[in-house]
Every structure is written in C-alpha cells, then in structure tokens.
Amino acid sequence: xxxxxxxxxxIKHLFLIIFTLATLYPVMMVIRKSFSPGNTFQxxxxxxxxxxxxxxxxxVITKTDSSGRFLFFxxxxxxxVVALVTTIIGLFLASTAxxxxxxxxxxxxxxxxxxxxxxxxxxATLLMIPLYVIMDKLNLLNSIAGLVLVYSxxxxxxxxxxxxxxFDTIPxxxxxxxxxxxxxxxxxxxxxxxxxxxxxxxVTALFSxxxxxxxxxxxxxFLNEETAYTLPVMLQHYVGSYSTSxxxxxxxxxxxxxxxxxxxxxxxxxxxxxxxxxxVKG
Amino acid sequence: xxxxxxxxxxxxxxxxxxxxxxxxxxxxxLIASLVVVLRVQKRTVQRExxxxxxxxxxxxxxxxxxxxxxxxxxxxxxxxxxxKYNDKLYNFEFIVGFDRSNPNQEFKGQLQGKKYSxxxxxxAQALAEKKAVMQLNRGNxxxxxxxxxxxxxxxxxxxxxxxxxxxPTPWLGIILIIMLAVAAFFLTPEPWKIIxxxxxxxxxxxxxxxGYRLAPHGSLLEILGNSPVGFTRxxxxxxxxxxxxxxxxxxxxYQRGKIDKLITTIKSNRIAYTYVLPAMLGMGLLVLLPxxxxxxxxxxxxxxxEFQFIGIDNFVDILSGGGTSLGNPLNFYFTLGVTLLxxxxxxFLHVSIGLSLALIxxxxxxxxxxxxxxxxxxxxxxxxxxxALMWKGMFQQQYGAINIILDNIGIGGISWFSTFxxxxxxxxxTNTWLGFPFMMVVSLGALQSIPSxxxxxxxVDGASKWQQFxxxxxxxxRPALFPAIVLGSIWTFNMFNIIYLVSGGEPGGSxxxxxxxxxxxxxxxxxxxxxxAAYAILIFVxxxxxxxxxxxxxxxxEDM
Numbered sequence: 001x002x003x004x005x006x007x008x009x010x011i012k013h014l015f016l017i018i019f020t021l022a023t024l025y026p027v028m029m030v031i032r033k034s035f036s037p038g039n040t041f042q043x044x045x046x047x048x049x050x051x052x053x054x055x056x057x058x059x060v061i062t063k064t065d066s067s068g069r070f071l072f073f074x075x076x077x078x079x080x081v082v083a084l085v086t087t088i089i090g091l092f093l094a095s096t097a098x099x100x101x102x103x104x105x106x107x108x109x110x111x112x113x114x115x116x117x118x119x120x121x122x123x124a125t126l127l128m129i130p131l132y133v134i135m136d137k138l139n140l141l142n143s144i145a146g147l148v149l150v151y152s153x154x155x156x157x158x159x160x161x162x163x164x165x166x167f168d169t170i171p172x173x174x175x176x177x178x179x180x181x182x183x184x185x186x187x188x189x190x191x192x193x194x195x196x197x198x199x200x201x202x203v204t205a206l207f208s209x210x211x212x213x214x215x216x217x218x219x220x221x222f223l224n225e226e227t228a229y230t231l232p233v234m235l236q237h238y239v240g241s242y243s244t245s246x247x248x249x250x251x252x253x254x255x256x257x258x259x260x261x262x263x264x265x266x267x268x269x270x271x272x273x274x275x276x277x278x279x280v281k282g
Numbered sequence: 283x284x285x286x287x288x289x290x291x292x293x294x295x296x297x298x299x300x301x302x303x304x305x306x307x308x309x310x311x312l313i314a315s316l317v318v319v320l321r322v323q324k325r326t327v328q329r330e331x332x333x334x335x336x337x338x339x340x341x342x343x344x345x346x347x348x349x350x351x352x353x354x355x356x357x358x359x360x361x362x363x364x365x366k367y368n369d370k371l372y373n374f375e376f377i378v379g380f381d382r383s384n385p386n387q388e389f390k391g392q393l394q395g396k397k398y399s400x401x402x403x404x405x406a407q408a409l410a411e412k413k414a415v416m417q418l419n420r421g422n423x424x425x426x427x428x429x430x431x432x433x434x435x436x437x438x439x440x441x442x443x444x445x446x447x448x449x450p451t452p453w454l455g456i457i458l459i460i461m462l463a464v465a466a467f468f469l470t471p472e473p474w475k476i477i478x479x480x481x482x483x484x485x486x487x488x489x490x491x492x493g494y495r496l497a498p499h500g501s502l503l504e505i506l507g508n509s510p511v512g513f514t515r516x517x518x519x520x521x522x523x524x525x526x527x528x529x530x531x532x533x534x535x536y537q538r539g540k541i542d543k544l545i546t547t548i549k550s551n552r553i554a555y556t557y558v559l560p561a562m563l564g565m566g567l568l569v570l571l572p573x574x575x576x577x578x579x580x581x582x583x584x585x586x587x588e589f590q591f592i593g594i595d596n597f598v599d600i601l602s603g604g605g606t607s608l609g610n611p612l613n614f615y616f617t618l619g620v621t622l623l624x625x626x627x628x629x630f631l632h633v634s635i636g637l638s639l640a641l642i643x644x645x646x647x648x649x650x651x652x653x654x655x656x657x658x659x660x661x662x663x664x665x666x667x668x669x670a671l672m673w674k675g676m677f678q679q680q681y682g683a684i685n686i687i688l689d690n691i692g693i694g695g696i697s698w699f700s701t702f703x704x705x706x707x708x709x710x711x712t713n714t715w716l717g718f719p720f721m722m723v724v725s726l727g728a729l730q731s732i733p734s735x736x737x738x739x740x741x742v743d744g745a746s747k748w749q750q751f752x753x754x755x756x757x758x759x760r761p762a763l764f765p766a767i768v769l770g771s772i773w774t775f776n777m778f779n780i781i782y783l784v785s786g787g788e789p790g791g792s793x794x795x796x797x798x799x800x801x802x803x804x805x806x807x808x809x810x811x812x813x814x815a816a817y818a819i820l821i822f823v824x825x826x827x828x829x830x831x832x833x834x835x836x837x838x839x840e841d842m
Contacts, residue, residue: 020657097561104554107547121825123797126818130572153564214665253668264663
C-alpha cells in the first residue's frame with residue numbers, strides 16, 4: 001500500500017515536471033531571445049542562450065525620440081500610472097456596486113446584474129469606433145486620463161460579479177452586530193465587509209491592474225504620440241508592419257511581463273479563494 | 283370638458299400631480315431640440331448653400347499653386363456663387379488637390395466621356411449624378427471635401443472658408459409647438475393627457491430638429507417658422523425618430539403609472555442607488571452609450587465619411603451570405619461554424635487540462651504543490667498579445683521551434699499558415715496554452731471546498747477512484763465550474779488577440795472568427811463600419827442565446 005502510493009507520487013511529479021517544462025518552454029525561448037544577439041530567431045531548440053548579451057535591453061531602455069527624450073521611462077511611467085489609477089477607480093466602483101447588489105433588494109437590481117453580464121458579451125473591439133468619437137468629444141484622446149476611464153469601466157462588469165459573489169458569502173449577522181454597535185451603512189461597508197473580503201478584493205485589483213497593464217488595441221487607437229504610449233503599444237511597434245526586431249520585442253516582453261508575474265505571485269494564494277467564492281454563488 | 287361654461291374650470295380639474303412631470307418633459311424637450319436644431323441647421327445650411335451655389339458659379343479665379351506636405355500640388359481657386367434660395371452671394375475658396383502618387387499629372391475633368399472646362403462644373407455634375415461624395419469636416423474653419431473618382435485617382439476638392447450664415451432659429455415654430463402642446467395638455471381628457479402632449483411636442487420639435495420644412499416654400503407657415511432649412515435626408519430622420527420615440531415612450535410609461543412608481547422606488551432605495559450610481563455612470567458613458575451607438579450603426583452604411591441609413595440591408599447582406607457559397611471564408615455561416623468549433627474545442631481543452639491538473643495537484647501527499655501552481659499560472663499572467671506573438675514565432679516555418687521538433691521526430695515541418703487546419707490548430711494550441719490556468723485555478727478552489735469526509739466514506743464503501751470522481755467530484759464541482767465555463771466560452775468566442783495576431787485569418791480569411799471578421803470589415807476592408815457593427819450585433823445575439831440556454835441548463839441542474 002505504502003509503496004504503491006509513493007510510486008504514484010513519483011509518477012505525478014514526473015508528469016507535472018514534464019508538463020510544466022513544456023508549458024514554460026515558449027517563455028524560455030522568449031527569454032533566450034532577449035539575451036541573444038541578432039534580431040531574428042536561431043534555428044535551435046536549446047532554451048539557454050549560447051552567447052549572452054544585454055544589448056537588446058539596453059536598446060529598449062535607451063531608445064529616444066527625435067528630440068532626444070528617453071521614451072522607455074516615460075512609457076513605463078504612463079503604464080504604471082494608468083494601471084494603478086485604473087485599479088483604484090475600478091476597485092472603488094466595483095466594490096460599491098457589488099455591495100449594493102449583494103445587500104440591497106431594489107428595483108432594477110435584476111436588470112442591473114443582467115446588464116453587467118450582458119455587457120461582457122459585446123465585442124469590445126467594436127466599441128472602439130463609438131468610443132473614439134466620445135473620447136474625441138470629451139477631449140480625452142491622446143491622454144492617460146481617457147485610457148484610465150475606459151479601462152476602469154471595462155473591467156467593472158467582471159469585478160462586480162466576482163465581488164458580489166464573495167460579499168454574498170459574508171454573513172449578514174456580522175453587519176447587523178455592527179449596526180447595533182452604532183455603525184453607519186458606510187461604516188459597515190468600509191469597516192466590516194471590505195476587510196473581510198480581502199481575497200476577492202485582491203483578485204479584483206489584480207484583474208483591473210492586468211486589464212490596464214496589458215491592454216493594447218484601445219491604447220494603440222487612442223494614443224498617437226510616442227511619449228504618451230503605454231508599454232504594450234511600444235512593444236507592438238517592435239514587431240509591427242515596418243520592423244521585426246524580435247530581440248527588442250523579447251527584451252521588452254520580459255520587462256513588461258515581470259511586474260505582472262510578480263503581482264500574480266504575491267496574490268496567487270488569494271486567487272483560488274477569491275475566484276471560487278464568487279464562482280460558487282454565481 | 284366642453285360642457286364647462288367657465289373657461290377656467292378646466293384648471294380645477296387638472297391633475298396637478300402630472301404637471302411637474304409635464305413641465306420637466308417640456309423643458310428637456312426644449313433644450314434637446316434647441317441643441318439639435320442649432321447644430322443641425324448650421325450644417326444643413328452649409329450643405330444647402332453649397333448645393334445651390336455650385337450650380338450657379340459666377341466667377342472663378344485661379345489663385346496660384348502651392349507645395350504642401352508630401353509633395354502633392356494644390357491649386358487654389360476662388361469662387362463666387364449665387365445662392366438662389368436667399369438671394370445672396372457667397373465666396374468660396376477652393377483648393378484642388380492632385381493625386382499624391384502622380385503629382386505631375388494635370389487635372390483633366392472627365393465624367394462619362396464628357397469634358398468639362400471647369401472643375402466646378404464637373405464637381406457639380408458629379409454631385410448631381412451622385413458620382414461624387416461630399417463631406418463636411420468640422421475643422422476650424424469648417425470646410426467641405428468633395429471627392430470624386432477620376433481616371434482611377436481619387437481627387438479631392440477642398441472647399442474652405444465658406445461664408446456661412448447660421449440659419450435663424452425658428453422661434454415662431456417653437457412657440458407654436460409649445461402652444462399646441464400646452465393646449466393639448468389642458469384640453470385632452472385625463473387618460474390621454476401626457477401621451478398626446480408628448481406626442482405633439484415630440485413630433486413637432488422632431489420635425490424642426492430634423493430639418494424638415496414645416497410648410498411649402500413661401501407659405502405663411504414657413505414664414506412663421508422662418509426656417510430656411512430645406513428637406514434633408516441622411517442622418518436627420520433617425521434623430522427625429524429617436525426624439526419622438528423617447529417622448530412618446532415617456533408618455534406611455536406615465537400612462538401606465540410607471541413613472542410615479544419609479545420615483546417612489548428611487549426614493550425608497552436611495553442608499554442602494556447611491557452605491558450603484560458611480561459604476562452605472564461610468565458604464566453608461568463608456569460602455570452603454572458606445573454600445574447603443576454601435577447598435578445604431580448596424581443600420582447605416584459608411585462611405586467616405588458619410589453615414590447613410592439603409593435599414594436592415596447589412597443584416598440581409600450578412601445572413602444571406604452576401605452572394606457567397608457556404609465554403610467561402612467570407613460567408614457568415616462559414617465564419618460562424620469556425621467560431622463555434624473554435625469555442626467548443628478551446629473550452630473543452632481548457633476544462634479538461636485544467637481539471638486534470640487540479641486533480642493531480644489536489645493529492646495531499648504531493649510536495650511542492652505551490653511551486654507547480656505558481657509556474658503553471660504563468661501563461662495566464664503573461665499579457666496575451668505577447669503570448670500570441672511568441673507562439674507565432676514558435677510556429678514560424680523555418681526557425682520556429684515546433685517545426686524543428688517535427689523535423690527531429692522525422693515528420694517534417696509544416697507550413698502552418700497556408701492551409702486551414704494547421705492554421706486553425708495553431709490558434710487553438712496558442713489559446714489552450716493561454717486559457718487552461720484559469721480553469722485550473724477555479725477547479726482547485728472548487729476541489730478544496732469538497733469535504734474530504736465524503737471521499738473517506740466512499741473509500742469505506744469500496745467505491746473505485748472513477749466512481750468517486752463521477753459521483754462526488756463532478757456533481758460537487760459543477761456549481762463552481764459552470765459559471766467559469768460560461769464566462770470562459772464568452773471570452774473565447776470574442777478572443778480577438780489570438781486569432782488576429784497568430785494566424786491573422788490566414789489563409790484567405792478562413793480562420794477568422796466572427797469578431798476578427800467584423801474587425802476586418804471595419805478597419806481592413808474599406809471602413810465598412812455599418813457592416814462591422816451588424817456583425818457585432820449578430821455576435822451579441824448568438825451570445826445572448828447561448829447564455830439563455832446555459833442559464834436554463836444551470837437552473838435544471840440545480841433542480842435536479
């Protein structure tokens with residue numbers, strides 16, 4: 001009995017190791033490319049670079065525009081600002097709405113919830129034309145503020161559904177106890193419900209952050225100055241129609257992906273509980 | 283009411299509860315109409331003057347040439363035109379642009395074999411025959427561009443500095459309509475009061491706003507309205523329709539007591555609404571409004587910057603296959619089939635891989651679980667456009683890792699994007715790589731919530747592993763997995779980045795799914811925004827039907 005189960009464990013480990021390596025192989029190839037000289041692929045399967053160079057990283061970081069301004073740091077700052085502000089606004093909007101949907105029974109609740117679900121189905125790429133016009137009217141084209149607005153609202157529906165599911169699992173009795181102790185409605189929300197839903201909030205934050213950090217099509221459409229670009233737009237231009245600098249693309253990809261990976265790593269424990277508590281209740 | 287001798291008795295009978303509503307309606311109506319009237323009239327007058335003016339050109343002065351950007355030559359013309367409608371002379375300034383690729387070519391005006399001595403005669407004729415398209419650019423100053431195809435070259439005539447005169451606001455007409463509406467309000471008996479009033483107001487203001495002349499030229503009514511705006515077509519009738527429907531709608535809602543009810547519910551749920559409001563405002567402006575505009579666009583045709591109302595032609599065009607056979611990649615049903623296959627295959631692979639991994643990782647004796655989990659989540663954490671481009675590199679024919687592996691095994695490399703199935707599978711492989719971690723995480727969470735005592739009991743009863751999986755794991759996983767599957771399939775259905783960046787629809791648009799097909803129509807095949815919007819609406823309808831069905835299924839599963 002003991003022997004067969006340890007044998008099973010070894011098989012499982014073996015399978016997991018092979019599967020994980022296979023999964024990570026493309027990523028390793030990107031990392032390899034980012035450290036190897038030249039801008040095209042080598043005909044090789046080895047994920048470890050033969051010659052290591054930091055040239056691509058240097059090129060990406062020190063790229064300047066025609067008037068000699070460093071682009072990478074400006075674009076990095078843009079991306080950071082956009083992602084952080086989107087996260088904060090998205091969290092605020094989604095948590096208040098989710099709280100109302102979870103705790104109050106009001107006319108329009110069903111319609112509202114359904115709307116948040118249905119909105120997800122409308123292909124976002126095609127909201128682009130009307131959105132462009134609206135942003136133009138609001139004078140928000142080519143500005144970070146416009147992007148923040150769009151991102152935080154597009155992330156809302158998913159976040160509301162997830163948070164609502166989580167809030168539903170928090171017993172109302174806790175709030176009632178707070179109510180008896182003299183807490184206001186907002187106090188109950190702010191001091192009782194929010195601290196109890198940290199896992200779900202973490203996932204919501206992660207989701208908003210990723211939406212903003214990774215989004216490329218809208219950014220590409222709305223922004224037309226190199227200094228206003230976010231990192232994904234910059235990356236895309238390395239392998240766009242005019243150039244295929246795979247080396248620089250790989251180096252850029254590694255730098256863009258690292259922060260997300262890092263945040264994912266920090267929040268991954270919450271991911272399981274935050275996602276499923278919402279999922280179970282639907 | 284007619285029996286009352288005292289003319290003021292009707293005031294006593296008026297239901298005053300509805301008066302504030304009526305006033306609010308009227309004020310909204312007035313402001314909305316004024317805005318529309320002023321804007322629309324300005325544009326309309328410019329168009330009108332142009333139409334009129336170009337038919338009666340009095341004088342043309344060539345004012346020299348100029349080299350502008352991109353080395354294309356532009357010629358200035360000055361033009362005096364007589365507008366017969368208001369008996370005034372207008373000064374136009376024309377810039378004639380030549381084809382950039384062929385700057386030395388002299389302009390030769392030719393339309394259906396007939397030569398025209400002046401460009402403007404030609405333009406006028408082309409406009410009259412609808413061979414040319416005119417579009418107003420609201421730059422500063424506003425200018426009009428006429429573009430007409432000539433000997434394969436698109437020639438644009440830019441008309442700028444139009445001496446415009448904003449049409450006078452038809453105050454008399456507005457007052458007349460208000461009077462009519464007020465009269466209707468007081469004279470109509472109660473069940474019909476609001477609806478009749480709103481209808482009159484809506485139709486009247488709508489007509490003004492839409493640029494419909496209230497009366498024939500020169501008649502008393504026209505003088506009353508003082509509206510110089512002629513009968514216009516195009517985008518304005520829909521505005522008229524929308525305003526009318528809005529106010530008639532509010533009338534009907536009021537009629538059925540819905541509005542009063544709405545006000546009371548808003549009052550009683552004040553707190554709830556304040557919590558929802560911020561999210562709703564943002565969604566309303568940046569999701570629902572574009573969504574509504576998108577819905578509307580499906581009924582228009584876009585051509586050279588002008589939107590033309592064409593009813594359901596876009597939908598007929600798409601649903602009838604647009605004259606293509608079923609096997610043609612541009613055929614709607616072909617694309618729909620590809621999309622469904624794509625979604626099914628992906629979701630199946632996501633769930634089966636994700637669930638298997640979760641089941642393996644669940645083993646309490648397994649060490650280093652969190653290491654595997656973190657590593658296996660990486661595909662989800664990677665920005666998906668990077669994933670797509672990375673895999674495109676992997677599938678590259680000469681240097682791509684996959685072909686090298688195939689070569690080494692002895693199968694030989696494949697040209698991945700020149701036939702349908704390999705290209706389709708390349709997309710599926712990429713998206714599977716990207717999507718299984720989500721399902722894995724959801725399954726992991728759901729498995730954690732299944733109490734281990736159930737398995738212990740099953741073990742005691744002598745159930746096999748497979749029986750445990752079938753009878754305990756699967757039923758208990760379903761409530762958590764089902765919403766995730768629905769969400770996952772919606773995401774996959776609309777997974778733009780992967781298709782667009784990996785295969786790009788190659789070969790010949792056959793691997794395009796509905797969303798990328800729509801995008802191609804909008805941005806790659808001549809800005810057919812209307813057709814693209816119609817595609818989007820159809821995508822939306824398909825997904826609505828899909829969620830309806832799954833909702834029924836979940837309900838059925840819960841009842842079981």
